[in-house]
Amino acid sequence: MERYLYLISNTKSLTDFAENGALHYARTIVEKTNFKKIFAFGCSGDEKHHIIKPIYVDEQGYTILQSVENFQNFSAENIDRYYREQVLGETPVETLELEDILKKSGELHEALRNYGQLGDNEKPLVVSAILLALCNEDFKIETLTGDDKNTDGNKIFTALSYYMDKVEVTPSTKKEKVLAQFNLIKDRTILSQIDQRLQKTPLKYFTEYLQKNILATIKANSTEDILGRFYGEFIRFSGGDGQTLGVVLTPAHITELFCDLIELKSADRVFDPCCGTGGFLIAAMHKMISQADADQQESIKKNQLYGLEIREDMFSIATTNMILRGDGKSNLENFDFLKQNIETLREKKLTAGFMNPPYSQAKGKDTAHLSEIHFIKHLLDSLADGGRCVVIVPQSTMVGKSKEDKKVKEQILKTHTLEGVITLNKNTFYGIGTNPCIAVFTAHKPHAKNKYCKFVNFEDDGFVVSKHIGL
Missing domain, CATH: 3.40.50.150 (Vaccinia Virus protein VP39)
Known part of the structure; x- marks a missing residue:
């Protein structure tokens, strides 16, 4: 972790005076000590009504940052992140991940619409069904060949159904209700037919995309409701x-x-x-x-x-x-x-x-x-x-x-x-x-x-x- 020094200048009313005092002392510390990264604070007001104005000071100059309510961002566990985001202007990791998820949801929306001719409410169901099938270790994407008899839709449906049995989804009525929603994966003929633009079935294309781009993020146990994000984005992309x-x-x-x-x-x-x-x-x-x-x-x-x-x-x-x-x-x-x-x-x-x-x-x-x-x-x-x-x-x-x-x-x-x-x-x-x-x-x-x-x-x-x- 980087070494930072905190300096607080306090006055009950004059905000500018508090900031100027904090800045003056911080510059002196940078100039005359080994501390080269200083967070100084101009504090004004009282316990109930106060303004805490952080100022970052280093050898290049100073930056007045947005006011804060307390010093939580400057604790040992939070200070590095605060420095990277507020001083260096780095985008938070969570934002980068979310931007990537939303970008992929846009790409997936286009693919589901163009190759699968799926409606707004059907898209997240197809995504959910494929993700469950991919959790079945016995399911192999290579088996999605566009067979007319044992269709790609049947193979995915069988794989997800088997996986739901394996993880003991209970009660049985719950599993049956979920599977009833996933029937479209095998009943929608176009999904299991080879699309000449893709040189494969839409279902194989979707499955490859989800395995490469989405599955690992969800299984990493992120607190982000990725399927919920997809649902919202599919509706938004469709103009609703x-x-x-x-x-x-x-x-x-x-x-x-x-x-x-x-x-x-x-x-x-x-x-x-x-x-x-x-x-x-x-x-x-x-x-x-x-x-x-x-x-x-x-x-x-x-x-x-x-x-x-x-x-x-x-x-x-x-x-x-x-x-x-x-x-x-x-x-x-x-x-x-x-x-x-x-x-x-x-x-x-x-x-x-x-x-x-x-x-x-x-x-x-x-x-x-x-x-x-x-x-x-x-x-x-x-x-x-x-x-x-x-x-x-x-x-x-x-x-x-x-x-x-x-x-x-x-x-x-x-x-x-x-x-x-x-x-x-x-x-x-x-x-x-x-x-x-x-x-x-x-x-x-x-x-x-x-x-x-x-x-x-x-x-x-x-x-x-x-x-x-x-x-």
């Missing part, structure tokens, strides 16, 4: 945004933030009732496993992650996501959350609830029960006593869109506690146009009249919008 069905997938940094907000532990039982492609469950699994020994890790995967998803295609993608991360036994079910019995869910003793519910589905009296606040109440009612709940919803949800919603809010506070609301960056859902916030609750603990609820403005979250990528 997913909003017509309320589909707004959650960015990775938000799924990780959820885990941190409630200090998720290895003993928790996590529930996502609108799990989409599985982003929250993936983040929770990583957080919990990082705290667990080998025996407990197996229990986390098998017994402590629960998810519901109403859409068959997303349910299949979420199941694939978990299988690829070594968890074929996760408790994912293809059900409508709002129709699930509260007491039955309570029997699972769920201690943590994460949710990004469908947005803007309440269009009138007939659909009023589909508003985001109804999803929140149902989730809170489903959790164990003292369970922690984190949701991300449009800001309007927490204000109350209608008289009906305001009544539901009152009902929630009679039974549960609202701990805090966090206003997020307007570009959290890049390109969607939703102003989101996070709400944190404690379940089955009535909100006390003298309870202080925290309101946090986190719009300046330090993330920068990258074109075509988002935060």
Whole structure:
């Protein structure tokens, strides 16, 4: 690790004076000591309201950096990265990886459309099916020859089905539902016929591409929901945004933030009732496993992650996501959350609830029960006593869109506690146009009249919008 020296100049009011003083001392240290890389800080204000202005100083000069809230970036484990990104201007590794993933999703989108004539919702299913087949060690790409009788689609379908048996995907009804979504891999004739432009079948081309470019990244157990990214990108490339069905997938940094907000532990039982492609469950699994020994890790995967998803295609993608991360036994079910019995869910003793519910589905009296606040109440009612709940919803949800919603809010506070609301960056859902916030609750603990609820403005979250990528 590089050697850095920290220098702090403090004043209660004059920001410029604090910065000038810090800069003066830092220059003197560079000139007269062996320390040649200095982080100096001009601090002004008091404990509650303050400005911390970092200044980087070396023999070439100085750079005034963006203000920070605290000194966390300058700890021993974070300082090198901060220096590389903020001083040298290097692109973070995660951003480079994400840029590469999104580039590949664009290439894959074009191939699936041009060679497979696949629809928006079919593309991620074909990708999921092939990835599962590639996990089967007995499956060989060389066998994809365009045979008319035992087609390439049949070979891939057989391989993925065998692999699902091998990893013991349970219950059997779950496997059958997923396989039903993957039927198109063998039923779509064009996928298994040799395309003269490729000199091979589209399925062989897709399989080679995924093995070379994608499989290793997913199996490396990245916290990034790559299949979810593909799903979102396929929709975007086709000119949609997913909003017509309320589909707004959650960015990775938000799924990780959820885990941190409630200090998720290895003993928790996590529930996502609108799990989409599985982003929250993936983040929770990583957080919990990082705290667990080998025996407990197996229990986390098998017994402590629960998810519901109403859409068959997303349910299949979420199941694939978990299988690829070594968890074929996760408790994912293809059900409508709002129709699930509260007491039955309570029997699972769920201690943590994460949710990004469908947005803007309440269009009138007939659909009023589909508003985001109804999803929140149902989730809170489903959790164990003292369970922690984190949701991300449009800001309007927490204000109350209608008289009906305001009544539901009152009902929630009679039974549960609202701990805090966090206003997020307007570009959290890049390109969607939703102003989101996070709400944190404690379940089955009535909100006390003298309870202080925290309101946090986190719009300046330090993330920068990258074109075509988002935060």
